[in-house]
Amino acid sequence: MRFAAIADIHGNYPALDAVLADIAAQGITDIVNLGDCFSGPLEAGRVADRLLSLSIPTVRGNHDRYLIEQQPEEMHISDAAAYAQLGVVHLDWLRSLPVDLIYRDEVYLCHATPDDDNLYWLDMAVADGSVVLRPQAEIEALAAGIESPLILCGHTHIPRMAALSGGRLIVNPGSVGGPAYDDEKPYPHKVETGHAMASYAVLEKSTSGWTAQFRNIRYDNMAMSVLAATNGRPEWASALATGRMPQSY
Template identity: 55%
Template sequence: MRIAVIADIHGNDLALEAVLADIDRRGIREIVNLGDHLSGALNAGRTADILLSRADIACIAGNHDRWLLEKQPDAMGSWDRRAHAQLAAHHLDWLTQLPPTRLVAGSVFLCHGTPAADTTYWLDEPSGEGVMQLSPVERIEALAGGIDHPVLLCGHTHIARAVRLRDGRLVVNPGSVGSPAYDDDEPVPHKVETGTPHARYAVIERHGDRWDATFHLVDYDHMAMARLAESRGELDWARALATGWLS
């Protein structure tokens, strides 16, 4: 069994199209999507239309999807406010139907941040210097407590990572389809920079009783998206999309 894993599209419709084409080219029929589909400086409405046209993709909600529903536009952050202005009622109705967690294939657990919280980083965390680093295995295992499935999938950090827990469970973050770099103030000021502008996804595959993961970087017209962000005055987005770095 092979399952393609995508996450953190953030309204990047061109990156999403490229990733889905690459998945289809590989003949992978099952796709899961770990949330944060629409919020950002790009094309939220068209991204939503693509996802709504693919009923075969098992989706859950991320923190930005939740904020699009819970907050009024004047209380939203810039990513959510720009996306919300592009969304029609049927797009928001679709978001209301997405669960925060989900089980697929009987043994693969989906969440956005951690099983308990969609805003908590799991496999990576910021250091005191604001640099993202691999979390200690003790912390990763503590956050996996009570979830006894062999594969646990998460997004949120935008960093592709796989960690094998000491009991054999596999935790996988596929990286971000559409947002290769960003900064944030929570839980401390920090940057996430992947270093290239590629769209990212993962494939998990079962071999007998063991699951493994591979990571894929996909070329697409990232400069078109960088120019779009720049035309909207979103210079951090433009740099991130062009290079995978913020500076």
Template identity: 45%
Template sequence: MRLAIVTDIHGNLPALEAVVDDIERRGVDAVINLGDSLSGPLLPLETAQFLMAQHWVHLAGNHERQILAQDSIPRSAEDEFAHAQLGAKELEWIAGLKPSLQYTPEIFLCHGTPRSDTEYFLETVEATGLRAATSAEIDARLGRVQAELILCGHTHLPRAVRASSGQLIVNPGSVGLPAYDDTHPFAHLVETGSPDARYAIVERRPNGWIAGLMSVPYAHRAMAELAQSRQMADWAHALATGLMPRR
């Protein structure tokens, strides 16, 4: 079995199209999308329509949940923009997505971790910033999941890590947004340092699962300019550089 894994597209259709072109050259049995597909100041409607036409497995990320939040619950500017662009058909589509899924007996899918769509799986945030999660932290976040291969997204950082049990956990990185900042639970930066679109290929071999982390160039400057035109300067900088601006 050979699978392509995408996640955290964030409405960046040109990045997604570049990734799909690369996937088609390599040949896979299926494509899996782990969520956070639309939120952001780019092309949420066009991205939704593209994804709805694909015969892929799709998950909901935390931003799908936040886009669907009732009007009494404040949305971020990114989620508000996406919600305003989407029609009834697209909103119905994302409402039907799940945040996690047992894909096969040996493959488990989640956006964040098995227990939360906002928890970081392979990283931990402390008062001093972001660091790699310890083996004990990863084991705790796995919980009772017994699958040989666990696929996750959310942090936008491409990594493949084996738990103490030997289970392989793969985060393909973000297709559409290579850097961001957050304040929960402490202020921290997430940066890949490159504007490339990211995805992963995982393959079952006789001795177990292997993972390849892919970095794909695309016409990122046009997306940075689009974000800038929509008064999202941090997004523009992240899309152009893979870094967040320093205050």
């Protein structure tokens, strides 16, 4: 079994297009999507049309949830920007998405963690503002009750995998469309990949078990950086240009 996992597109259409082309070039036809599809100051409508045409297994991310649970005037600026580009059919599709699912009877999919779509699974923010690998015991605890040999999650935008007890493997494929961001909870912190490429993962099962190959794909990131700047989001412009957040904005 061999398939691709994508996550955290955040409305970045050229990044999604480049990733889908790379997947196809490898002869891979099966793809799963781990959520946070549209939110951001980019091209949510184009991404929505493309995703709906693909009909790939998709789970709902926290920003996907905000788009269907909150009123536009209550939304964060990134969610509101995406919402303005979406139609009824796109929002109905978001409403139809499950919070988790089992793919091909042995791969568990969720956006962040099984019980909390805002909680980092493989990483954690600490008081000094850095983001570090979560302790093994905590990763294991969050996987309690999940027997699938392969577990996939997104949310942090950082490509990462960890071995779990019983031979299980948990993989975060990284972000297709957002190589850096900052957040205030639980502590102010920055998540930065340090590059501007689109990230995804190829998962493959052999007789010895599951493996993951992380892939980073170049695309016209500067066009998206300019679009973010034009839309009044200098922090997004920096992230898309460099994979790092600006010092201040």
